[in-house]
Amino acid sequence: NAGVMQNPRHLVRRRGQEARLRCSPMKGHSHVYWYRQLPEEGLKFMVYLQKENIIDESGMPKERFSAEFPKEGPSILRIQQVVRGDSAAYFCASSPPDEKLFFGSGTQLSVL
Amino acid sequence: GENVEQHPSTLSVQEGDSAVIKCTYSDSASNYFPWYKQELGKGPQLIIDIRSNVGEKKDQRIAVTLNKTAKHFSLHITETQPEDSAVYFCAASDGRGNKLVFGAGTILRVKS
Numbered sequence: 001n002a003g004v005m006q007n008p009r010h011l012v013r014r015r016g017q018e019a020r021l022r023c024s025p026m027k028g029h030s031h032v033y034w035y036r037q038l039p040e041e042g043l044k045f046m047v048y049l050q051k052e053n054i055i056d057e058s059g060m061p062k063e064r065f066s067a068e069f070p071k072e073g074p075s076i077l078r079i080q081q082v083v084r085g086d087s088a089a090y091f092c093a094s095s096p097p098d099e100k101l102f103f104g105s106g107t108q109l110s111v112l
Numbered sequence: 113g114e115n116v117e118q119h120p121s122t123l124s125v126q127e128g129d130s131a132v133i134k135c136t137y138s139d140s141a142s143n144y145f146p147w148y149k150q151e152l153g154k155g156p157q158l159i160i161d162i163r164s165n166v167g168e169k170k171d172q173r174i175a176v177t178l179n180k181t182a183k184h185f186s187l188h189i190t191e192t193q194p195e196d197s198a199v200y201f202c203a204a205s206d207g208r209g210n211k212l213v214f215g216a217g218t219i220l221r222v223k224s
Contacts, residue, residue: 004155006155033211033212035214041216041217042118042201042214042215042216042217043156043201043214044214045211045212045213045214048210048211055210056208056210056211058113059211091155091156099144099205099209099212100146100158100161101146101158101212102158103148103155103156103157104155105154105155106154106155
């Protein structure tokens with residue numbers, strides 16, 4: 001059973017470009033979470049999704065950030081018009097309904 | 113909303129000694145408390161968790177205790193080994209069960 005798969009592992013973008021981060025949950029998991037981690041800091045919640053539904057987006061910046069988890073395919077975290085402050089590690093986690101979250105290896109976003 | 117405080121931020125121990133990391137939380141409705149270990153360049157890995165209906169749980173050299181009245185929980189690692197060196201995060205479920213709120217992390221260094 002493969003773990004949570006995130007790609008790409010590293011993503012470099014110039015200011016103003018778009019970043020798309022992908023996450024495939026573990027088999028059988030219908031809940032996906034996105035967290036952001038700045039260097040030497042903890043994990044900050046961004047958004048919680050179930051298939052085709054956003055359940056909690058209280059941690060998402062109001063502009064430029066969006067997330068989806070379609071019926072088919074991976075969950076996508078999309079950042080439009082990236083700025084240097086968006087540089088961070090973005091982690092996806094998936095879970096079955098019992099709350100145990102399993103994390104992927106993350107995507108390191110660097111904005112030049 | 114839920115707030116999780118974690119101490120200490122760094123901890124150095126001699127190989128073979130015990131290490132204790134403590135966390136407090138604010139939301140009395142929280143009922144799930146996992147601990148994660150994160151190694152450099154990797155995603156957080158679940159190492160042990162506890163639910164509010166028990167006060168203590170042990171798995172080999174790792175144990176977690178929970179005091180619901182005082183709203184604090186602790187991670188205990190006995191007979192530490194160099195491979196225990198990593199960043200450890202505590203977390204608490206928010207009252208609605210929608211997400212985990214993480215502490216800021218503890219850098220554990222085990223000196224051989």
